[in-house]
Amino acid sequence: MSLLEVKQLTKNFGGLSAVSMVNMELGDNELVGLIGPNGAGKTTLFNLLTGVYEPTEGVIDLEVDGEKTSLIKQKTYNITAMGLGRTFQNIRLFKDLTVLENVLIGMHEKNKVGTIASIFRTPQYYAAEESMRKEALELLKLFNLETKVEELAKNLPYGEQRRLEIVRALATKPKILFLDEPAAGMNPQETANLTSLIRQVHKDFKLTILLIEHDMSLVMDVCERIYVLEYGRMIAHGSPEEIKNNEAVIKAYLGGE
Amino acid sequence: MKQFNKKNLGWLIFIAAIYILIQLGTSLGIINAFYEITLMTILINVILATGLNLIIGFSGQFSLGHAGFMAIGAYCTGIVSIKYPTVLGLIGGILLGIIIASLVALLVGIPTLRLKGDYLAIATLGVAEIIRIVILNMNDLTNGAAGLSGIPFIANWQITFAFIVISLIVIMNYIKSSPGRATISIREDEIAAESMGINTTKYKIIAFVLGAASAAIAGGLHASYFSVIRPSDFTFMKSVDILIIVVFGGLGSMTGSVVAAIVLGILNIYLQPFGQLRMIIYSVALVAIMVFKPSGLLGTKEFTISGLLDRKNKKSSVKEGEAE
Amino acid sequence: MLTVKDLSVYYGVIQATKEINFEVNEGEIVSLIGANGAGKSTVLKAISGLHRPKSGEILFKDRPIHKDTTRKIVQLGISQVPEGRHVFKGMTVIENLEMGAFLRKDKNEIQKDLKMVFDRFPILEERKKQDTATLSGGEQQMVAMGRALMSRPKLLLLDEPSMGLAPIFIKEIFNIIKMINTQGTTVLLIEQNAKVALEIANRGYVLETGKVVQTGTGKELLASDEVQKAYLGG
Amino acid sequence: STTGSGSDTDKIKIGSMFEKTGEVSAYGTAEANAVNLAVKEINENGGILDKEIDLIEYDTKSDNTEAASVATKLATQDEVAVIVGPATTGAVKASTPAVTRAGVSLVTPSGTDDSLTLDENGNVQPNIFRTSFQDSFQGIALAEFATNELDAEKAVIIGDSSSDYALGLTKAFKGAFEGEIVAEENFTADDTDFNAILTRIKDLDFEFIYLPGYYNQAGLIIKQAREMGITQPILGADGFGNQALLELAGVDNVDNVYYSAHYSPNSDDSQVTDFIAAYKEEYDVEPDMFAALAYDTVYLVAQAIEESGEASTDSITKALEDIAEFDGVTGTFSFDEDHNPVKSTLVIELQDGVEVGNTEVTP
Amino acid sequence: MEAFLQQLINGLSLGSIYALIALGYTMVYGIIKLINFAHGDIYMVGAFVGYTAINSLHLSFFPALILSMVFCAVLGVAIERIAYKPLRNATRVAALITAIGMSYLLQNGMIYLVGSETRAFPQVIKNKIYEFMGLQVSQTQILIFATTIILMLALQLIVQKTKMGKAMRAVSTDADAARLMGINVDNVISFTFALGSSLAGAAGVLVGLYYNSIEPMMGYAPGLKAFIAAVLGGIGIIPGAMFGGFTIGIIETLVSGYGGSLIKDAVVYLILIVILIFKPSGLLGKNVKEKV
């Protein structure tokens, strides 16, 4: 079975059907793109998968410890614990906390330090803090953020904020990482740097990545497969080459040359 | 590890020094009965404000009902210690207060902490008023509107000081730990916090319960020291008074709350001779302070011993994130 | 038409622009390009009077405007499409467009311009009674553009109009910018998408950490090695 | 501390602490004003023991913690000889530990709760005195009045559940009243709209309304009841004693209203008329029952100091206990062993807003 | 049944007072998201201005009402300029504290000026009582009820249809973008305060007339209830303030009317909390989940 299976997924807002009857599958260690016009329902799909919105109908199954587990009606934090990590279209860092704290918060659930242990400062508490700190610093180093650990997140330049968001998502130890327009607001040079970073994460962490992006240079470059949404429906699916030449996609999204 | 101990030692010395200073003051008669009342008011306000700050400043939940939990603590302590007028009776009463306040906080927290902003504020205000009205109507136990009087005076400043140290250590240790960071992340961005796998409801409730428990302690000490309590001591205006201390000190700064409680306590002494004009001066001061320093005295910063002792090492000490 | 002289803007202690100089002539499209945080948006905020410069001058038709209120500046004919659209959510498309004509009293002309905007963005006419909060990003961008046009600006300031838009919309937006320009509106354009921006621009300026480091015609800049390396990814 | 105002021998320090701001500032301010007036008069007439009174005043903010704080300040820091105030029971109780420890006596003009002057074991609090009736006294007197004078057997009680004053009066009344209590309704001090409870009792079979409460709510209740067509007699306590009762209720509505009082404002006793004139002159409003009690309290304290011959705290306490036949605006009285005044009450009858008679009741 | 209907009338009349005050509350909240705690005290000032106008200036009712509204409008704008404007970019709690400070200032300033005793409001309009089918309703009750409805409709019209109203809505969603339209944001906010405060002034005079009782602390309790009403209705929503006010008034009255006068407020709060649990953004609030 594939890692994540989505069937007939639908989300209505009042009369508007933001996502309708969407089917999708993600396998192990894949790098998949999700594109579509503005308002097609891409972000909404992410929100459904991560439990931020509750689907109107449909099936979302994730493989957890070899078993098929439904994500419907699960709380976001449970879903995260099961291995789905994400970034946000509009950056949502913990702005007034330091870079390090942002990452440590991502690690919190996986390094259960009990409230009681923390209040009474048991030896376990010290040990856990030590190891979390070490791990966080290593992660930050990997993303060239090691010199910024004590900076407040809000004071980082935009590009570094995007990177920190990815680090923070990785700190939750996800099996699947959802990236929502990581290159938005970046110039082509910055986008190129980001492209190689995504490749590296994909390789080093051996995880599956689902990527929303309007920058075709990035999508076509890194994605193995691409899904295309329009008006909430999946209108196409295939390799970058197939998508580039798909009439419907060109008409709805890419535009003719 | 060495770093931690050094810092803990610093705080220990600091606390001991303050204790000795107060002790010296009372022995030499510098702190007379009147200053002692002021001191007690300040100490009790410190507990109240730090507890509320945990809820509002750290978990980011807007509670306007702190006085309700204080009332629970005050009445439990009053009732128990009238029956058993001993130190054990006092501690038993306070413990009972903590337990009941925590249970009530848990019970109301689970449904209401889903609410946001002003809606939560109104709900918590309502909870506090319900607590007060229940107390008002439990005549046999609470003596209704007339309240309890003749509560034995047991909570001297030494006992109060001990309670303050304990509750501050608990709260500080909590916020400077992984669960504490999880709590703060809710204030920063609830949706992002959930996406980090944090059970936001759980940590909101922990903060709410801890805050309620500390309010119960403060209420118990208040009852025991002042020996009279009435339901009308714990109205919405009391919650507002505590809120003022918290905001004045800086939302998200525990040491700020401590400093603000002290400053406002001392301000009150100086304003007392002004009679009716006092409240006018106080309100003008309140507006002026907020206009000129909207983030409060300390903002979200904490005053630290290490920062005071050697400013050079400040960076590394913050890094350790230990009980500052 | 617009002259910016030695402009320095601060946010608290952070200096966002450092004695910037540039100008925009009547009828031109001028592009400002530069990395994130270079100070591009800050320049536009200073021109519109949203953020006061600490020193320097901004002249519009030889008249200093850096001490004027935003209201005055809008009255003089400068209109801005801010970064991130900033449509009025909770108001309908048509109400948003009417807000653009807030300072105008000529009811008939306003109706004409409304029609003009709908001609340019037909989709908006279909959505005219819809709450802008529920529009897609591209549609919101059109509302923001249409709203700015409703004030009949002489100078239109555009801050990253293509951000977050699907490729097909990007093309459309740039076509519209060209069209507006040929119909007589001067345009100052900020874009991350430097290639397209420089293609349609008469002239361009490159900003780096608050300073102008390079200038030239659009074609010159496109051909420049530095620009190629820093902004065009190769 | 036996020499209260030891250091400054040509002045006698008296403390005044009242609720001048906050919830119950209406009563506190009236009392504080009357205290000032009395002190001014005494000083103009040569003071006490040929010494001028130095009045040290504080506001308790209607807050008990603050009351404890200023009582301590007066007793230990300012070292006053005696304290007048505060107005409410709670504030007096909060001040009790401090003044008792310092041995400074405190006379409250209007703290009415029975337990005020007693400790938990029923022993008298050595330093607490009051000039007003205690709740049980009035409650019983009114119950008797209802039975004997109104010939009424069916009562409806409308009480202020947020005030200990009203609760005390209700409790005493219920204990003493032999007739039937048809209904008992409650309101809180914040309320201004009483239509709900009045509608509820309107069609019940009852002969009078017992309304323990202060004039500011009582006035509104009388108005709303009469407008609604409830015509039965309304019986209240000394909290009615303010001109505002008539104005709030509307003069026409104040019909069949009875209340127990310390004195009749229409009395032609010169002490009463002089006091009313002086107060009006000074503050431009009619004095109320609270003002009268506070005014008397100062003269009472002055008499005690005069009689003790010195301004030491202990001798003043002793003199207060022994005071014989103090003659003031609110009657002639001395203290019983529980520090409560021994005096009778007048039940005043109002018809069409005019006092038409009064009956002396001594339960 | 008759008793129930009578209580309903009582509840509506009490509720319309809460609603009247809540309208101004919600209006100000709607635009700058500030809980203007001093609103209840402006209402109190309004009552005193009306009192003075009638007693000392010997004006008749309507001129006194207008004078009070104008005075309160000016007062509201002054408070906004002095105490709230500097805090536009501060946290909302900081602004709330300032508002509480202003509330204290108005209360205690008034106590200082006129004393804290309760006064009777001059009864310039004779209160007639109408009876039909055994139900009673007074002229002032009708007056207040009608005023509330009319003002609610008028406000709704102003906010939805007029240019100023649109400017207000624009400022409330995005102040900087509103500036770019040439809107003078400060003036719009001042206008909102003027409008909201003049409503409070009108309420002060009307309620003063109705209950015949005014004092410096009179704004506290109804101010708090009105705030609760505004939140219950969905804060920032004009018809919501009205429905919230009616709801609270009716619940309060029915609870008292059916023997619960001791626990009236507790029941009100309990119902309030239950309503909020099921409708977390108030009666008329749209339950929009934040778009992420």
Ligand SMILES: Nc1ncnc2c1ncn2[C@@H]1O[C@H](COP(=O)(O)OP(=O)(O)OP(=O)(O)O)[C@@H](O)[C@H]1O
């Ligand atoms: N909470 C919501 N309430 C109402 N409508 C919503 C909500 N969230 C999304 N929508 C609507 O659903 C549709 C899909 O929105 P979504 O954000 O998923 O688009 P998208 O594909 O991510 O577009 P973009 O590329 O512009 O980010 C849009 O029309 C949007 O207005």
Ligand SMILES: Nc1ncnc2c1ncn2[C@@H]1O[C@H](COP(=O)(O)OP(=O)(O)OP(=O)(O)O)[C@@H](O)[C@H]1O
């Ligand atoms: N409100 C603000 N407060 C403090 N600093 C700010 C503020 N706005 C911008 N800055 C800082 O000013 C500098 C210039 O920002 P500006 O927004 O003008 O950059 P930009 O070139 O428009 O970048 P982008 O491509 O991300 O839009 C940056 O360092 C930024 O962090």
Ligand SMILES: [Mg+2]
């Ligand atoms: Mg999206």
Ligand SMILES: [Mg+2]
């Ligand atoms: Mg920018």
